[in-house]
Amino acid sequence: MLTLFHAPQSRSSRMLWLLEELGADYAVRYVEIPRLDGSGRTDPANPHPDHKVPALLHDDVLVTESAAIALYLTDLQPQAGIGPLAGDPRRGPYLSWLAYYAGVIEPVVTIEFAKLGGNAMLAPTFRGLPEMHQRVLGAVERSPYLLGAAFSAADLLLGSLAQWARAMLPAGELIDGYLARLNARPALARAQAKDAPR
């Protein structure tokens, strides 16, 4: 049994999208989180060690962190074909993009939002927005999706970022077209219909 601990319009919304892409059989537990506007609260019903979302419970196994959940679920449901498995030459690039998303893209974007860009301490680690943009542009210039011809959960993470922070990805038609392809996916519409409790 898969249970997603989810708060509307948060980083767990993309995990709803992923579960829909996978055609998974899953339940949603809506939980609260503290919001930037002062609303919400830490929800003791959320098993995440920090009470953040997303959190995924697979029977009694808890998985946290978006990139880890993406890898866990695409490995669990390989028939969906959106997460190359070991032995597939795209496995390396897939893992690299998942880790780059979590380890570089999110920190760079967060720092940019906090208006700390330009701090010399960043140079040898995450680098900055221009370098991240080059990386994304390089991939999307070569092929319709990050791993080539086919959509993967790595695209889903990047697309979900753009849904709340489009300006953090490169401007222009190339990325607009890429995001339009992602946003047109029927699984995303199904996920959006489940984002808030009815």
Ligand SMILES: N[C@@H](CCC(=O)N[C@@H](CS)C(=O)NCC(=O)O)C(=O)O
């Ligand atoms: N790196 C984590 C970030 C999770 C995260 O920051 N979630 C936010 C919602 S977007 C949250 O639950 N915040 C509530 C809190 O910090 O108490 C991931 O990608 O899963």
